[in-house]
Amino acid sequence: MAITYQKALITANEQMTDTVFLLKAQWSAPTQPGQFFMLRTWDKAPLLSRPISVHNWENGIVEFLYEVRGTGTDLLSQAKAGDFIELTGALGKGFPVENISGKVAVVSGGIGIAPLYYVVRALVQKGCTVDFYCGFRDKPYGLEKFEALCSNVYLATDSGNYGVKGFVTDLLQPEGYDAVLTCGPEIMMEKIAHKAMAAGTAVYVSKESHMACGIGACLACTCKTKGGPKSVCKDGPVFKGEDIYADC
């Protein structure tokens, strides 16, 4: 699909928790699970647009689930239905849904949940059985949608106030799954990938990086892979675990 840059109408921007929002905008061109967009609701400051994953795409509406972390996401959170948002996308290579089948573990850490709903939908649609593992600092959000689709939802929190106290990395036993998909903090993904690779289970990680162009032109987001340097924005953000964590 061609990448386009255009203004899109915001149809909703709902606050989910203290810091997490769900923005919906009109976008008719297809997007793939795991792809992302460069977003912008401001004029000149900050200079760069912000990369945000597709949380869902359905009926001509693209959804973004995002956490307010700094200036850009703060401005994003102030947008209202009826405003326009500048979108460049859909960008990058998402999860290879076509190559995945059987029993799948999907593992999220914090806002890493964002790109995983759309891929769970796609996997369930093609007949996969999906278990969802998620870790949050404290109060979880957005789980209902996963509960409706997944066979099991396992929850860990740092606080222990919800689900099991501890790390989501400890919950997952990759043996018995045909594939593991994960998005979350780098250290979490690395652990999950190592575990899965040790168990011989295919694993896909969705990486983050500081980005300027989002389309493979600036080489700001380069990461090392088994196949040489790759752009997270263009060749990723989803990579096969073994391509990134080569030392296993």
Place this chain on the structure above:
Amino acid sequence: MAITYQKALITANEQMTDTVFLLKAQWSAPTQPGQFFMLRTWDKAPLLSRPISVHNWENGIVEFLYEVRGTGTDLLSQAKAGDFIELTGALGKGFPVENISGKVAVVSGGIGIAPLYYVVRALVQKGCTVDFYCGFRDKPYGLEKFEALCSNVYLATDSGNYGVKGFVTDLLQPEGYDAVLTCGPEIMMEKIAHKAMAAGTAVYVSKESHMACGIGACLACTCKTKGGPKSVCKDGPVFKGEDIYADC
């Protein structure tokens, strides 16, 4: 009066014409006719706050009448009742109402009308008879309030669609007035001042300048006067005509 910097609640921001707005904000400390404030409704860009004159101050509400000219005034025009505005003021030396009496001509050009309503009010209040002369490019705005207070309102427009076709500078005959007060484009004020000085009528002009601090600290707004270099922001914006246009 002490200068203060504080956030003030916007109570209204009405569009008067295509490009002119009237913003009202809570401000309990007294302000003098001809004074101005540094205004800001944005965070970092543009860097500088914008100088805008007091259009009126009454019952704890300060009013600003402004024309959208660029980035700053455009952002200003997007503010809504209930938003906060950062104000530094009241700044500068206004019209010396205490020294003016009798029959007064007040002359505006375009948005130069902004500081003149408040001074007309003050003059009428102290018993002056005021004639208002105004020039606009085309459709005039905000005249009702002047009509209610002034003995005569003379209107000139560039287009000739309203009032007399031509320059407001041609309408004014300074003879017979005890004082002339003016605000508008530099070239207009210069003409008015020369005419008044030639007729021996006291004349006060409200000057513009690019400003950074608004309080006499940066020396960006210096202008030459008979009494040496003065800061438009601190020693003005209102000056006696003869102090500025010394060559008459």
Place this chain on the structure above:
Amino acid sequence: MLTVNLCGKTLKNPVICASGTFGYGSEYADMLDLSKLGGISSKGLTLVPKYGNEGQRLAETASGIINSIGLQNPGVEHFIAHELPDMLKMDTCILANLGGAGIEDYEKGAELLDATDVHMIELNISCPNVKAGGIAYGVKSESAKEVVSRVRKCTTKPLIVKLSPQAENLVDMALTCQDAGADGLSLVNTFTAMAIDLEKRKPIFNNVYAGLSGPAIKPIALRMVHQVCKAVQVPVVGLGGIASGRDALEFIMAGATAIQVGTANFIKPDITMDIITQMQQWCDKNGVKSLDEIRGIV
């Protein structure tokens, strides 16, 4: 109306996409009609493929960005075999931006490029992100003289030397490069800058320093372009923070023959199309029939 002649080649307009911000052009092909551009300067090339720098490569600043890419590129030969053929189909002026790890690398790179159909070579002696071969040659005029005069002998293509704002004496540097055989000059490359991660109490970049670009630097870049244009005879390509048609016209009035747009491509991928339209409109409105009427007027 906006056509310009740069080192003997006619450009449709003076708007060239700056090296390192526009990939090899193809990345942007979905989002704008590349044939409408004045030109495209390739990502900085080196004789040997380079991974570039380790660690974080990008940080945002007030109206700017700092980058520490470090000339990641597949090498001149790969470029000639794989990227250049596509670029030459884009129907716009193609500049090969050439870096080096030493003078011999520059020479060999230039020789290889000379044998291709690339339209011009932009010699990058001003990258602050590589230790050897980058800015090392861009600070002192004597070092620049050596590399420019030797590369000059390796190619008959138009040779544009890209200057660093860190040159000790910029005007002297410009004159030196001109005298050493440069057909044109482009400036500025990025400003050496720094960012610190307070929480880690460390520099953000592994190399400590990296290059600042974007609207933040425009006023300084414009001054430098003005200074250089007043001093040299060869055409100057001005850049640094250009993000609008008005910005571009300021550089033209300062004396630039053409301009480049770098960081602003990240604000809006088709910003170059806006810039071209805005320049056109300003000229229309102000009765300017050719940029020659206003070039260097200031």
Place this chain on the structure above:
Amino acid sequence: MLTVNLCGKTLKNPVICASGTFGYGSEYADMLDLSKLGGISSKGLTLVPKYGNEGQRLAETASGIINSIGLQNPGVEHFIAHELPDMLKMDTCILANLGGAGIEDYEKGAELLDATDVHMIELNISCPNVKAGGIAYGVKSESAKEVVSRVRKCTTKPLIVKLSPQAENLVDMALTCQDAGADGLSLVNTFTAMAIDLEKRKPIFNNVYAGLSGPAIKPIALRMVHQVCKAVQVPVVGLGGIASGRDALEFIMAGATAIQVGTANFIKPDITMDIITQMQQWCDKNGVKSLDEIRGIV
């Protein structure tokens, strides 16, 4: 916790208001408690009163401003008689920022100031807005050496030399000033920059070039402060675009003893109070008991 020792004088905190942006302090007295500041540097003074530059003196840029004030000031003697006495009552460290039209002027100015109770002299050899006596001394180390060593003989007050980012070789310049007797260095002054009025087809400033300051320049200023701090023994006062406690702490981590806030005063007149609070809070949160723990850590 934020107290620092600068050239033998204890400052309540490292936040000094930069010359030319804070008048003589009194202008801001209504809006903040001046005694809470680390210090105030006066508007640049010259022996003879100066009107400053003609024409427009200010233009706004992306995250910055360009100024062409040209050292408007009432002269050193007027300052000593009228402004200084009030400043000395402000219960904060007072720096007299001294410019000159020639070496003799600097000398005489320094002698006059030496006889007062002013706490320090900040020698401005870096103003880009005056032809003589400003930046003329700030570009080449040899010229700086001459003026600094001669002024050094005229005063026993702490002498801080304010450097220009246009110095041909900044580290060499810093070392030269140190060796010539400077007790400290402050940097950076403004960057020589330019703005053009397209409609008039003329430079905005009568002097063509003027000085860029503000957040736009911070990444370059920080790099320069870091370079200089690594090279010299004397304390360094860092400035250039500081607008938050985090910005200030970056300069401290780069090695600065104190910092100055210039253009940011125009964003918010009491921004220095925010900066001090933010520095304090960051130190509290990160268990930093004294700035000495993090100074130069990067």
